[in-house]
Amino acid sequence: MEASDQRRLLREMLFARRFEERCAQAYQEREIGGFLHLYPGQEACAIGVLEKARKGQDYVVTGYRDHIHAIQCGVDPRAVMAELFGKETGTSRGRGGSMHIFDIDRHFMGGYALVGGPFPLAIGFAKAIQLRGGDEIAICFLGDGANNQGTFHETMNMASLWNLPVLFVCENNLYGIGTAIERASSEINQYLRVAPYKIAASQVDGQDLDVVMAAAETAIQYVRGERKPYFLELMTYRLRGHSMSDSGAYRSKEEVERWAQRDPIGIYKRRLIDASVIDEAGFRSMDEEILQDIEDNIIRYARESAEPRVEDLERYVYVEGGPKPWLK
């Protein structure tokens, strides 16, 4: 891989981290409301997988922890932040909020609040692709907890039966809110759960960007080429609480500390420094640039954008000006 690409990827991870941290601050300052689920610790997952996808072509869907997935699909971070600020310039015109980023132009098909809800949608995208005959694929990112939902089972079965081109990425961060995986799943290795559906599957370290990219490349090539589903489990960890209200009491400081040692940004940064692709100073200035960009462009844009008009409250329940063939 080119050094410039490596630097770009490091920058994308760092941007993701800073973006999310800035969201947390805005939440505390009440510029963002609702539920806010942040991504720090898991950056290598979305960034690694989507690096190997065809951005803007493949269709991507995920849960409520969706900012970074959207941004990695090419969604304008300013529109994401504006959405969090509830503004008309937001990806969902301020109607969606953090859990519901959408960008049909970038083929980012949304964040969803109900655990397990995106599974069936993902095979719906794959079905549409299949009917249209293109070579895109659908990619569904979800957590470990989602795999206990009935939709997991039903979806895997149909994906396999009908050879649907869909990549399931399980970001296994070992918890569903405060419930540890071994207390919720009779099989903790999630990739083993798809064996009966005869879906190809693998499990890799989700903290190492290079490992994720390699696994994603294999997986995506398989789905795109074979037109069949694949299940990729990425072992990861969220370094912050589940959402902004999280006592943290369900896991030990030591455990969090141990995983902080495996921070994906730290791992990748060290690798690039060792390979002389970047140095500490370069990293610091990259960071400063990012922080500046977030503040000057993103936050400012979100803050200065207009709110939706209350008069528009009832728009978008139904499609405006949709076809009424009976009037012809």
Next chain:
Amino acid sequence: MEASDQRRLLREMLFARRFEERCAQAYQEREIGGFLHLYPGQEACAIGVLEKARKGQDYVVTGYRDHIHAIQCGVDPRAVMAELFGKETGTSRGRGGSMHIFDIDRHFMGGYALVGGPFPLAIGFAKAIQLRGGDEIAICFLGDGANNQGTFHETMNMASLWNLPVLFVCENNLYGIGTAIERASSEINQYLRVAPYKIAASQVDGQDLDVVMAAAETAIQYVRGERKPYFLELMTYRLRGHSMSDSGAYRSKEEVERWAQRDPIGIYKRRLIDASVIDEAGFRSMDEEILQDIEDNIIRYARESAEPRVEDLERYVYVEGGPKPWLK
């Protein structure tokens, strides 16, 4: 096994067959209404498994094809038939019908119409047993099609997580209504589908009563002793339509013919004849007795029983005279 037990078992299977055939006739004569799902061809499943259960103690639940399971739990066949006739003397006072036989005294916890619905109930029974501390078990009989429902997955996971004493019996008759198993399940061997839940499982011939009994004995012993779930798949076939309205167009005559060769009653009868436990004449007179019994005792009882009173239409929505602690 004692010859008398063998004869009894043969009689139970034959009774089951004749009972169901008589139901079909009563349906055609409009003495029975609604949906009617009959059991011919699958007799060795319910009869073999329940022979090894503690009848009246273990809790049994199943789907809509429930007459024989109920009867094998010790439910009075007259009350079952009366239920089908919609009579007040029926197991459910004529409110339930064919799909909803209940007998709490015999621990027959019901037939249910929604495919997959009984899975969670079964682990609920097991949970109750666990809390009370007895050594009963729960037994859930369902079809192959039911395993595609989300409740299958959710239930297996919890059964395993919490070591619930439940035996799942999958009567795999290769079809869900008119859809062949390979068109609905990505894995046609149903017992392989529970591997990720770490549930012990096996698959045996469901047409051979001795095979079923042996497998059931192992399975029940396991569940009762280990206080853990077990999944037993019985390969079987229904010789009649799914319900009384079934064109049969989805399967070939040859296929049905082939399975008719493996009729569980035929297999067992031949075995008993070979072992000189019974002879043709004995079998014929057994059959005649059964037919007579069904006509004279069961049909007559059902026919002569009173219908529910229309004035009682609104009874049983809520428990009558239930506790109202706020009145104290």
Next chain:
Amino acid sequence: MAEMMYWQAILRAHDEELARDPLVFAMGEDIGVAGGTYKATSGLYAKYGADRVIDTPISENSYTGLGIGAAMLGCRPIVEIMSVNFAWLAMDQLMNNAAKIHYMSGGKIRCPFVLRVPGGTAHQLGAQHSARMEKVFMGVSGLRVVTPATPRDAYGLLKSAVRCDDPVVLIEHESMYNLKGEVPDEEFFTPLEGVEICRTGKDLSIFAYNISVHWALQAADQLAKEGIDAEVIDLRALKPLDRDGIAASVRKTHRAIIVEEDEAPVGVGSEVIAILNEEAFFALDAAPVRVHARDVPIPYNRRLEKAAIPNAEEVVAAARKLLGR
């Protein structure tokens, strides 16, 4: 103009739409090889193939969700759930996703998804197979809900639903698939909004939908013999409900009966009464009357079942009483 059965009208709409647009597909349990429980998709599997006429596993929530996802990318899925009772399993995808995606994406994602489902009480199918769930679908913002009462509308509403850019739930009726009626030979579309006046009258308005339209019409015939001139209105589109159309009739007749196959609480009847109170209270000469099912899970026994569900005679009796006869 040909006479055809309700199921044939549904089949014809499927066939025309499948032939027209390669992104239309049909999906449900036993709809393909077996041709559908009520034959409404028979022959389509052979004609359009397994990719577009799809037999599903028994996985209501997820194949509904699959349809919703495909609709978001511009497909026009027609998903059948075999009986409305099973739709309880699919409510998550339907209510949390289909009904909300357009709104919560700020209008940026469309979901032209069609759900067909037979509802209602048929012939002794018991409590778990006799649900009438119109009120559930029409209670939540975001869906459109229509209820064809005739072969004509079974055809015309399905055609309109497939072309509509919003999610549409079509509630058919298990007891109506063999109902016969005239259906025009040329292609046409039934409006997804507005009431349909089935019979004009001046003495009272009888509001009905789905199967109860037939009870209302029978009742009106009987009432006519007694010199009572009833207007019969098929609500047809339950969501959005045509407030003006409802009020207009009662401004003329001053009296209203609503006939619903469902148990009364928070049902179509209560909503029509609320609308009449809001729109035409002082036009009401008497309290509007609900003719409705008894508030019980539907019993198996035939007599009890019959007693639980309303019928034309109850409508006639209610009308007589309302008019003081």
Next chain:
Amino acid sequence: MAEMMYWQAILRAHDEELARDPLVFAMGEDIGVAGGTYKATSGLYAKYGADRVIDTPISENSYTGLGIGAAMLGCRPIVEIMSVNFAWLAMDQLMNNAAKIHYMSGGKIRCPFVLRVPGGTAHQLGAQHSARMEKVFMGVSGLRVVTPATPRDAYGLLKSAVRCDDPVVLIEHESMYNLKGEVPDEEFFTPLEGVEICRTGKDLSIFAYNISVHWALQAADQLAKEGIDAEVIDLRALKPLDRDGIAASVRKTHRAIIVEEDEAPVGVGSEVIAILNEEAFFALDAAPVRVHARDVPIPYNRRLEKAAIPNAEEVVAAARKLLGR
């Protein structure tokens, strides 16, 4: 008499019932080790152990069904679904099984199952986390539905629900868990039937339930300052609904407002209006008025969200208009 918060009242009821009866158990996502999203089960895991205070996988339909099955054998499960929106996933077990088992077994099987679920719109949680679903639960025969508006009732209704032999759905509210109120020190039980008159008055009746009771009471205070004497009625038991209690108030006041946090169609408001029409039509001096949410999926933006949901001021305005002031 101690002052405590709504969540503390729920916790106390749990604790007492768990201590009393070994067949009572609590179950839900994150209710055990984590103590519950709103602390309503905090400390119980340590006290009663993992077998009776059960953290579940994210499998709403099946753990609801597990509770129902256990109830059929005499257990008294208290199942929590973390948010009413997720209850769409559990409707199959709830509606097809819990609501119908007693009836379809001819009264032979009991199902003393309790579901606790916070409903309502809280603080910008968006369309998939703001459902108000009272109408869904109360529309189907077989369940009991109650809505505690105060810590007192949060305690007393849960106590009664656990003792009740029928399935009971308790709809709490995400925005009320920190609400404070007096709760008697001695054990008591709130009726699962009948309305509660929160404030007597003679000029109009304001019907409310759950969080809208507080809007109604605030409105009544404001109206009192303007010389309007409002009666405020907490419907509290939505199923079965107290027809007599509802009618009695309006026979006295002749005017009615119903305040519901939900969108109007086929909702509590429409049902109360239908009941008033049926029971007290000629006692009505004016059309009853619904104060309700706008018919939209709830938007995230704070201003839009506020505009979508009713409040005390809207009740005041409606009352003024109703009384011609």
